[in-house]
Amino acid sequence: MLPKMNQMLHFQIASSDEAEATIEYKSRIADEQDDGLLIEIPISEKTGRYKRLFLGDELSVFFVSEDGIKNYFDSHVIGFKEDGVKLIKIRRPEPDRITKVQRRSFLRVPAELEIAVKMTNQVRFVCETDDVGGGGISFIAEGKWPLEPEMLLECWLLVPFKNGTIEHAFFRGEIVRVVELESGRKQAMIKYESINDSERQKVIRYCFEKQLEYRNR
16 A cells, blocks of 8 residues: 555654654655655654755655554655645655565664674674664674574674764574575574664664765765
8 A cells, every 4th residue: 555645654764863763753745746755844743843854864654544554664855846835755665665564673784793692502602793773683603603593592782883882782583594605604694582672772773874874975
């Protein structure tokens, strides 16, 4: 199901500022084009203040269908239009990119971060991630470690931020897949089995900072 004209969109904006990234805005779809949706200037749901958007701003959006289901998709600002009032053009989602699971949680970026891993047999090792995201990570480990799908791990991820601070994000993860690499090492894909919201937010903040960094190059 695609969002329709006059439908209300609710969204958050990718930001390296943790507080800003959690603010939810709403905006009505004023018009439609082949490649985009024209929306009104968004308003903060909490304060009622208008929010200025810029070209390239990345958005995590949801709209509520007639059956009361939240439908999520990712988008970004691609232009502006003056039509009596200023309208903001965001990219129209492809139907297969709309999901009932919040896509923002699954944002991933390539990253070589240090991670400490503890296996259920108390074996511990340190390695580097291949990518990280709000829904899981993958890491590259030495081939000697007996990593298998469905294995549960305790992990401490070292998360560096743009302002120079470094934090640890703890989570329990489940191995989804293990790939044997030509180098003899292993790539393990992990989904979060349990993670506190505050710990997940550290990872999401890091991902947003990296996204903004890539966009500004």
